Amino acid sequence: MTDALADPHYRPHGAPEPGGGPRDIVILGSTGSIGTQAIDVVLRNPDRFRVVALSAAGGRAELLAKQAHRLGVHTVAVADQAAVPALRAALDAYEWAGKQPRVLAGPDAATEAATIDCHSVLNGITGSIGLRPTLAALEADRVLILANKESLIVGGPLVKAIAKPGQIVPVDSEHSALFQAMLGGRRDEVRKLIVTASGGPFRGRTRAELARVTPADALAHPTWAMGPMITVNSATLVNKGLEVIEAHLLYDVPFDRIEVVVHPQSYIHSMVEFIDGSTLAQASPPDMRMPIALGLGWPDRVPDAAPGVDWSQAATWEFFPLDEDAFPSVALARQVGTLGGTAPAVFNAANEECVDAFLAGRLPFTGIVDTVARVVAEHGDPAAGTRLTVPDVLEAETWARARARELAQTSEAAGV
Structure with missing residues (x-):
């Protein structure tokens, strides 16, 4: 790729x-x-x-x-x-x-x-x-x-x-950043990719605390203005799991060499570490117009596409390890990406249904990823070992959506 x-x-x-x-x-x-x-x-x-x-x-x-x-x-x-x-x-x-x-x-x-x-x-x-x-x-x-x-x-x-x-x-800010940073060396000199995550609105909360958050809480992203589906995906970090799979597919880097780090300020959009220990980062204020403009104009940059970093102002940029107990979505995405076949389609479709259920009040916040994990486990991959086709993807998605809705209804009936 x-x-x-x-x-x-x-x-x-x-x-x-x-x-x-x-x-x-x-x-x-x-x-x-x-x-x-x-x-x-x-x-x-x-x-x-x-x-x-x-x-x-x-x-x-x-x-x-x-x-x-x-x-x-x-x-x-x-x-x-x-x-x-x-x-x-x-x-x-x-x-x-x-x-x-x-x-x-x-x-x-x-x-x-x-x-x-x-x-x-x-x-x-x-x-x-x-x-x-x-x-x-x-x-x-x-x-x-x-x-x-x-x-x-x-x-x-x-x-x-x-x-x-x-x-x-x-065009994703993370993958645009990786692409730009990778221009600093040969592909065979890349040691690992570091995908940054803002941490969403719930950074630092425990799993028990996350069980009580509301849709309004989840839609209040601290740095990015996005649609409801992507905003909730950012809150669960499912979006980051999807980005790990995307980075693997775009850059042919194994999953064990793609790392996620939490960077609340969202100024560094991702980084590439090379075999000599050097790390190159792409930095800009959180504004999607910059990667969009780069995509529209490539290989040329568009002048003044978005504001740059104001280096005259004092600032602190923080980095934290990912809490995989509170946010298990990234680990699940790695598993799904490794399985391949229709597993990523099942993961994505089940998540979309679970986010809809959460926004409608039928599923708790922690129930989103828990339900997705159950759907993925139940599905397996009937298309394993065969060449993937569009009908395979559509069939897997249809099953995943139906099963996710069933499980959400069961959770709602049980008052979970």
Whole structure:
């Protein structure tokens, strides 16, 4: 997979030569946190980037229409067919210099949008529903700016099989940091990867204390502004477990050489230790516009994409070991990643259902990872030893979601 990572010499088929005008971009998940910040970067750099298509779930039709009008896109896609009337009404509220954007709708809309003629596709969709658009973008020979970690985690072998050298640019702040730090040496000189974690809102709490936290507590992240699913994943550190699996897949580094360290200030986004004992870190204030801009502009950096560190001010950056008793999700993710096959898909799907149950008050906070662990243990891997396919992934996810819902209902009925 390392050869598929961002390469300054990679140019998708039909892309203009450098200096030939703005780079055409498709943004998937445009109304979410990653998508809105990407649009901010684009609007501040109209000479560098031009968005030609947007996709979203469909629940924020007015925002999607506003984005489409401001960017002048020719295509808008929504996953929810029922959202089309509201979207068309929102589009009608604007005056258009030319035709209104065409509207794609349905579960395959984002996948179709990912194949539109462009240089790069930013996949900012949340969840494993981003897998098909990821595969579609790669098969269409687009540069994949990957913020949708779940598609790589649940379909790692599928993604690795079709990604061309230099075709993927990671956007997660941790993986962007690892990529940048790894430029300081050869791949065979890397001793280990150190993935930093903020620790979320519950750093320092015991497992017993965590059993009593509420959804409002879990959604109050101290440093990052994210959607509810990712914010809860950060609170349980499931997000960090997923990032460990992603780092393994992106950089071909064994799990026993990927370490997690808690860094509450979130200024150092990850580090790479080399065989001579030197450690290189990438540091910047917690602002996703920086890794997004690097993904959009690679191999060039975008000036003033986000504020830098103010070195004129005194500051203290802290690092703590991970408390794996209170936060067992990272150890579980390592186990799942080692199993491979459909185990990561089961882990991810069960977690999404358990987070929904927690936010709805049907499952305690500690019940999220406990239930996920039980689903993973019950599933095993029927696809072990065979070539992974998309149907394998979808079947495993369907089973995992159903089983997680059953276990959550049992917990709710028992008053756990």
